[in-house]
Amino acid sequence: MLCVEFFAILFLAYVILSLSFERFLVSRVKELYKSLIPTTSYINSINQAEDIDILTSNLQKLNSEKNLEIELLKKEQDYRREFIGNLAHELKTPLFTVQGYVLTLQDGVKDKKVVKKYLKQTSKGVDRLIYIIKDLDLITKFESGIASLDRKSFDIVEVVRNVFELLEMRASKDKIVLKFDKEYSKQLMVFADKDRIQQVLTNLIINSLKYGTERGVTEVSIEILKENKILIRIADNGEGIDEQHLPRLFERFYRVDKTRSRNQGGSGLGLAIVKHIIEAHDEKIFVESKVRIGSEFSFSLTLNQD
Ligand SMILES: Nc1ncnc2c1ncn2[C@@H]1O[C@H](COP(=O)(O)OP(=O)(O)OP(=O)(O)O)[C@@H](O)[C@H]1O
Ligand SMILES: [Mg+2]
Known part of the structure; x- marks a missing residue:
């Protein structure tokens, strides 16, 4: 119990x-x-x-x-670190050039011709710095959403002609022909920001000259797609881009051949700006390229219906 x-x-x-x-x-x-x-x-x-x-x-x-x-924050931190590193690197070269010439001039150069030459180089260095800062400023405005577009109706064929005219001297210096694929006798009215689209065309055509081959050709064509869209193609027969670089090509500061592009004075900001402008218009940009055959950049625009 x-x-x-x-x-x-x-x-x-x-x-x-x-x-x-x-x-x-x-x-x-x-x-x-x-x-x-x-x-x-x-x-x-x-x-x-x-x-x-x-x-x-x-x-x-x-x-x-x-x-x-945590992973995302780490990636963001890496991205920021890489950006600051790239920026410092890009600014260093022109800054040191300017500093070098100014110091030499300060020490006293008697020959007036040499003084003039050094001042010209100093001015080139300053121009380069302004160019980088302006590009970065524009990218930052697009990234923070404060860059506004001034959309209106304009003839895209005329804008391409303008860019050809503006770059004619440079193209003949590089021995490259700028041309349309055919005669565009009629106007093609699009609805977009004219200055920005002119900038897109300029950046893409300058690239085709910088990375083109002597006695090369840069050809612009405009194709009418369905649903009021057109596709503007800028094709060159230049050095081309290896496939492995294509996914990162539109990132700021991205260059394929760092040493050679530096000789050409590129910072790797041009295509980042192009992409921002096109995407701000809700349009698309494409690239196709083959090494030693050439590259083709194309982007869509919307036709003005009125
Ligand atoms: N048409 C092209 N043919 C071959 N390579 C090209 C072409 N366009 C661009 N690239 C490659 O893509 C890279 C990035 O181009 P991007 O225009 O952004 O920079 P960049 O020309 O070097 O400098 P920036 O345009 O800022 O002066 C270039 O450095 C070049 O290696
Ligand atoms: Mg460029």
Whole structure:
């Protein structure tokens, strides 16, 4: 009889202990959960140990979300670090050029011709700095969404002709012919920001000259697509771009051949600007290229219907 009582007490003690342990466990998990997500109200409805499984899976989810957030922050930090490194690198060359000439001039140069030459080089260095800062300023405006577009109706054929005229001297210096694929006798009215589209065409055509071959050809064609869209193609028979570079080509500061592009004075900002302008118009830009055969950049625009 005594034995039965003893076991009954033991069982009761076990039940009481396990219940209080369960309550203790639930309250600790609640505390932990609240410390991790103070704003949650869901935790107040949790009372039983079975719910701990749900809490565990919620915590696991939270953990993987946090890990993802950390990964993103790390990537952003790498991106920022790379950007500052690139910027410092780009500014260093013209700054040192300017500094070098100014110091030499300060020391005193007697020959007037040499003074003039050094001043010209100094001015070139300053121009280069202004050019980089202006490009970066424009990219930053697009990235922060404050660059506005001044859309109106204009003839795209005329704008291409303007750009050809503006770059004629440079093209003949590089011995490259700028031409349309056929005669465009009619106007093609599009609805877009004229100055910005002129900038896109200029950047793409200058690239075709910089990375073109002597006695090469840069050909512009305009294709009318369905749904009021047109596609403007700028094709060259220059050096081309290896496939591995294509996915990163439109990133700021990205250059294929760093050393050679430097001789050409490129910073790798031109295509980043082109992409921003086209995307701000809700249009698309494409690139196709083959090494030693040539490249073709194309972008869409919307025809003006009025
Ligand atoms: N038509 C092309 N043919 C061959 N390579 C090209 C062509 N266009 C661009 N590239 C490659 O893509 C890179 C990025 O072009 P992007 O216009 O952004 O920079 P950049 O010409 O070097 O400098 P920037 O335009 O800022 O003066 C170039 O450095 C070049 O290697
Ligand atoms: Mg360029």
